[in-house]
Amino acid sequence: MSAIITASGVAKTFRQAKRLPGLGGAIRSLFSRDYSQVHAVTEISFAIAAGEAVGYLGPNGAGKSTMIKMMTGILVPTAGSLSVLGREPHSQRMVNAAEIGVVFGQRSQLWWDLPVRDSFDLHRHIYDIAPARYTDNLAFLCDMLAMSDYLDRPVRQLSLGQRMRAEIAMALLHDPKILFLDEPTIGLDVVAKDAVRKFLAHINRERGTTIILTTHDLQDIEEICPRLIMVDDGKLLFDGELSRLRAALGSRRRLRLEFGTDPGPIALSTARLVNDEGAAKHFLLDSETTSILDVLTELGTGYDLKDVALVEPAIEEVIRTFYQQKPHLAAAP
Structure with missing residues (x-):
């Protein structure tokens, strides 16, 4: 066009x-x-x-x-x-x-x-x-x-x-x-x-x-x-x-896992814990290619998992991150 x-x-x-x-x-x-x-x-x-x-x-x-x-x-x-x-x-x-x-x-x-x-x-x-x-x-x-x-x-x-x-x-x-x-x-x-x-x-x-x-x-x-x-x-x-x-900014997707009871601290290599609410835990996915399946596979079956929700970042967060990183991004080809 x-x-x-x-x-x-x-x-x-x-x-x-x-x-x-x-x-x-x-x-x-x-x-x-x-x-x-x-x-x-x-x-x-x-x-x-x-x-x-x-x-x-x-x-x-x-x-x-x-x-x-x-x-x-x-x-x-x-x-x-x-x-x-x-x-x-x-x-x-x-x-x-x-x-x-x-x-x-x-x-x-x-x-x-x-x-x-x-x-x-x-x-x-x-x-x-x-x-x-x-x-x-x-x-x-x-x-x-x-x-x-x-x-x-x-x-x-x-x-x-x-x-x-x-x-x-x-x-x-x-x-x-x-x-x-x-x-x-x-x-x-x-x-x-x-x-x-x-x-x-x-x-x-x-x-x-x-x-x-x-x-x-x-x-x-x-x-x-x-x-x-x-x-x-x-x-x-x-x-x-x-x-x-x-x-371009890398994945800022968040994954919310809700359990029947608080499973205690959870450490994963595919996602980083950013908010612990006890029975509900919020993770930041490590890369754009990381899928929910990757996280759940690493998590395993030893937990009373009730619900899973993937949350895309709000546009405000994306724009704020962009301007915070603008010297690096402006220099990129």
Whole structure:
């Protein structure tokens, strides 16, 4: 499948004025200033195919939002080349905007004092959406995101979850081929997050909308994005599926063995005891190739074993382990 987004050696450097302390420093700054270079993005390359859902992850200050802004044409790369739907985003920003949707979790496209419907109608005129197409899309989005009850309420009267659903709907009214989402679930409650995640997974799966998502809520990634792009200090550290990341870090699978009575300490060569609850014992499997059968074979039949459960590591643990080991992983081929 051909790529609709390609980045090759993309970099972004900002020129930042140095602020000197005290009144004297403030006066000196009026006549002469020193500047420093801040490297927000450094030689990042990747390709994203149509219909993919990609999580763009990294700690605060890693360059995630800067990259999103370059892909949407808001910022101009300092170096490298960037193509979105065959165009250079910043030089063809108007044409590019007609085929993408953008949601910034801490910014709003909605008009604060107007009903949601009026903001949608203004969007229809800006994007010159045909009336029939607009009606169909609005009906679909209202149904999927349960917005019908508050379409005629002013935006300022909406809860954060309602407003975010309206923001996402507005970004999709013109049928964009790519949807960029920067922290779309920030501050939402559990119910609102679940509704947004299910909707995004649906439009990616059923409508083939390409999704690029930055988030600190790793459950967003697990439910929406099979592929991860991970960055830190503006540099690309990992690009691939979550399953490959798990494999690259070595197995972190846990095995829970429940016995009829406490068998006492158990030492195994195939697994390491990490939590002893008496009759229930938790082991960390030593390698990716170790199976439950290997452990049970070594354990033998001299125990009153009642239940066995294999627990895959949570995505939070996988990501945390990755960043803890990033110097080693970044150096690996």
